[in-house]
Amino acid sequence: MKLRIYVLRTVLLRILAAGAVLLAVLQILDLLDVTTDILERGLGVAGVAYHATLRLPRLVEQVAPLSVLAGGLFAFAQLAREQAVTAMRAAGVSSYRLLEMAVPAALVIVLLHFTAAELVAPRTDAVLEAWWQASEPGTPVDPSPxxxxxxxxxxxxxxxxxxxxxxxxxxxxxxxxxxxxxxxxxxxxxxxxxxxxxxxxxxxxxxxxxxxxxxxxxxxxxxxxxxxxxxxxxxxxxxAPSAASARRALEGGGSERPDSYYAVRVQRAFAAPIGVLVMLLLAAPVALGNFRTREGAVLTVAALAAGLSFLVADGLLTALGESAALSPLLAAWTAPAVFAALAGTALLRMEG
Incomplete structure (x- = not known):
């Protein structure tokens, strides 16, 4: 039990730390674009803070996969450098067991990602847009049909x-x-x-x-x-439409895009959080690396490159699915399935 808590705490703390850093960077970049406009409208520092708060759910959605990848790399590299993994393997703890002990940390981010993207962000987006329009100086512009x-x-x-x-x-x-x-x-x-x-x-x-x-x-x-x-x-x-809105669009609700776009959006509501777990799996082989040689550094760079490649491939396949070039299932689930299989194969060979 103590070993499980130690591994979970090590991984979770580093994931949260990486997420906080990435979130701060994105928040700063986002505020650089709007702070001048907010101050010119006379909203002051309170307006800046209000805007940052309403934008937070969308930023959480964006940083969740990268935070798990970066935090997982830091955590597994630390365990390998401290010879903790070697001691665990000598005691009969396999790399699969180590990964299983770290999974709850990623599940916390999965839950946070789904909550932010599907439950909170659709509401805060509407509030932010209404607040921004209401604070616009001058006569309100009649919206176009x-x-x-x-x-x-x-x-x-x-x-x-x-x-x-x-x-x-x-x-x-x-x-x-x-x-x-x-x-x-x-x-x-x-x-x-x-x-x-x-x-x-x-x-x-x-x-x-x-x-x-x-x-x-x-x-x-x-x-x-x-x-x-x-x-x-x-x-x-x-x-952006939530999965619930996309499902209603497919059932005869309001839509202005092809049905393929909404079908992919429904699948992505579940595939995107699973992608967070794939990031942890991609980082896991680093724990088996030898950091006394170049092997540890090579594995870290390879895992980082694999994680970024996963994001690119996932985005590309999603775009193809939205344009009806691929079926929604293939567009949403191919990248998580392929990269999970590649990471699992690498982990299996290193363990063997």
Whole structure:
């Protein structure tokens, strides 16, 4: 038990330290771009701190894999230099057991990554964008209309509220089974309440083979899978859809990109955290290196190069999947599977 706690503490502390350093660097670089604008808007130091806090979840998402790679390299290199691994192997503790003792440290980062990317960041992104728009000096600029799909319907609208519960200048084009426009609905606004969108002062124009039939109403219920969270993501240039929003897009909710993009986004919600564990596996062979010779340094450089190559390959395959050049499963899971197999093979050969 003491050995397990020692290994876990060594790995976890170095992962957290590496994450803190990487997070500080990214935060500084991010603030360099916006601090001048924040101060010019009269928001002061409090505004800078508020911006940094709201940006934190996205930065955590970015640094999580690299923090595990760097922290794992530092931890395993220390254990190897101190001959702790040699003593463990002499006592019958294999490298696989050593890796198993370190996995809980990576699982902490996996949980943190998933929470930040899928639960916290979609909310803080919306708050940050609303705060940034509200603090913009001068007369607010009327937003441009955006077009997106909601099931078989084409929707053109302007954002009406930062919460995503209101749309302005709404136009809905309904299509038949052949894709031809069968009805056009125009409304001054639409509001979301009790799970239903309500169109205010709608004007309908229904097309038949012979004529166009016009009608109007005071209010009309528009039943759609579109939700306020989807509106925030669709009508914002900065926000990325969460896995829940991507799944709703595939089921007929709001979407403005190909289905392949949302299918890959759903898979990435689970594959990206698994990539954190792959980083730990790539760093594990360093523990078996001999740091009295060049072997330790070579293994460290090779593990670092493998980790960076994994990030590049993962990003490239994801882009191919989003453009429908690869299936979503292959795009999201090929890189984690291949690099995990390579790291496992290296560890197996060194152990043998």
């Amino acid at each position: 955006r077009a997106f799909r909601s099931g078989a319907e084409i929707v053109v609208a302007k954002p009406g509220a930062s919460s995503g519960e209101r749309l302005n200048d709404v136009r809905i084009y309904r299509r038949d089974a052949q894709g031809r426009v069968s009805e056009r609905i125009e409304a001054a606004s639409a509001t979301y309440a009790d799970g239903v969108w309500r169109l205010h002062d709608p004007r309908m124009l229904r097309f038949t083979p012979d004529q166009a039939l016009a009608s109007s109403a005071v209010e009309l219920a528009w039943r759609s899978r579109l939700q306020p969270a989807d509106v925030r993501s669709l009508l914002s240039p900065a926000q």
